[in-house]
Amino acid sequence: MNAKYALALILALQVSMSLCQPAAPSDELVAKYDEMKATFFKRLLVAYGKLQAIAAPYVERAGDSESGQRAKEYIEVAQTKPEFQAIAKVATGLGQEVSPLVDKARTSVLGMYEQHLRPYIGESLNDGINHLKVILDKVLPAE
Structure with a gap:
């Protein structure tokens, strides 16, 4: 009797897991997403370049003051400490470990969007993004 329950449980789990597999997004959607992300x-x-150009004179002047010199020395000393280097190594390793999970989650979300939402809101979302691109090209160009 227990074998029947175990078999029923295994079959139910297989069915539920097959229903949980998200659909893969189309190549067209992935290419569009990658293009938007790159832009x-x-x-x-x-x-960042514009902000850096604006802030450069202030940063140079800050290094001339006594408090600026102390802050600079503190940062240099902190970077040489083994605790800081260990934290940097952990953060780098964590970033490398999390990257595949983020890619998998992004693919799953794109697949669910394409399967469930794109037929209903895809066109209006595309129009909205294109409208925002025009505004961003004026305010914050990509080149």
Whole structure:
């Protein structure tokens, strides 16, 4: 009798697991996502470059003051400490370990979006993104 229950439980788990497998997104959606992500990072790099150019004179002047010199020395000493280096190594290792999980989660979310939401909101979302691109090209260009 217990064998029947065990077999029924195994079959039920297999069915539930097969229903939990997310659909893979189409190549077209992945390419579109990758293009948008690359453009977003280009925009961030351009913004960072502009902020760095604006802040450079202030940073140079801050190094001339006594408090600026103390802060600079403190940062240099902190970077040589083994505790800081250990934290940096752990963070780097954690980033490398988490990267495949993030990619898998991103693929799952894109698959669920394409299967469940894209037929209903895909066109309006695309129009909204294209409208935002026009505004961002004026405010924060990618080049």
